[in-house]
Amino acid sequence: xxxxxxxxxxxxxxxxxxxxxxxxxxxxxxxxxxxxxxxxxxxxxxxxxxxxxxxxxxxxxxxxxxxxxxxxxxxxxxxxxxxxxxxxxxxxxxxxxxxxxxxxxxxxxxxxxxxxxx
Amino acid sequence: xxxxxxxxxxxxxxxxxxxxxxxxxxxxxxxxxxxxxxxxxxxxxxxxxxxxxxxxxxxxxxxxxxxxxxxxxxxxxxxxxxxxxxxxxxxxxxxxxxxxxxxxxxxxxxx
Numbered sequence: 419x420x421x422x423x424x425x426x427x428x429x430x431x432x433x434x435x436x437x438x439x440x441x442x443x444x445x446x447x448x449x450x451x452x453x454x455x456x457x458x459x460x461x462x463x464x465x466x467x468x469x470x471x472x473x474x475x476x477x478x479x480x481x482x483x484x485x486x487x488x489x490x491x492x493x494x495x496x497x498x499x500x501x502x503x504x505x506x507x508x509x510x511x512x513x514x515x516x517x518x519x520x521x522x523x524x525x526x527x528x529x530x531x532x533x534x535x536x
Numbered sequence: 537x538x539x540x541x542x543x544x545x546x547x548x549x550x551x552x553x554x555x556x557x558x559x560x561x562x563x564x565x566x567x568x569x570x571x572x573x574x575x576x577x578x579x580x581x582x583x584x585x586x587x588x589x590x591x592x593x594x595x596x597x598x599x600x601x602x603x604x605x606x607x608x609x610x611x612x613x614x615x616x617x618x619x620x621x622x623x624x625x626x627x628x629x630x631x632x633x634x635x636x637x638x639x640x641x642x643x644x645x646x647x
Contacts, residue, residue, distance in 0.1 A: 452634065461624065461639045462579065511578055525635070530578045
């Protein structure tokens with residue numbers, strides 16, 4: 419299947435700092451990217467949906483000013499956790515989907531980023 | 537909003553026994569996907585079901601989509617230790633273009 423990379427895979431930061439996570443589709447053009455958060459032993463919770471060249475759509479309860487999402491190209495989306503706090507510590511996973519009109523229905527997940535805020 | 541419920545939450549089986557996880561949506565779905573996540577790993581896409589009543593097989597795995605397109609199941613025949621992990625369903629609503637994940641079923645297999 420298609421490959422989605424995520425960087426960094428693990429990050430530890432001090433409270434109050436900002437952290438940027440990159441999500442790249444390596445072998446296809448991702449018209450839509452999704453950002454999820456997963457707490458231990460829990461399901462994936464969708465944070466936001468981003469379409470290339472437009473503003474992200476955030477799920478209810480997700481602060482758009484805290485979780486900045488940029489989808490500047492068809493192969494790259496970034497999530498910036500601004501002024502991170504310990505409660506933001508989690509596993510952040512992106513997924514990418516190609517052009518649905520061309521049959522690109524499947525979501526391909528990145529390997530995830532473990533964020534620990536001290 | 538759309539809710540997707542998955543049962544059971546945990547299932548412990550002896551190697552060789554069968555396993556089934558069930559997924560129910562509060563609304564009619566456009567499609568449903570199934571993923572497997574190994575401990576410490578990320579979700580890996582298994583299959584997508586689109587048609588009402590659809591049944592698909594992948595070796596020992598059988599996936600079904602209900603006639604009303606509101607429920608689905610994943611059945612594993614003769615489990616192996618390599619089947620351990622958490623199985624998630626994710627249902628896409630008819631308008632949303634995004635999927636809602638169930639809580640997952642964590643399968644452990646005793647050799």
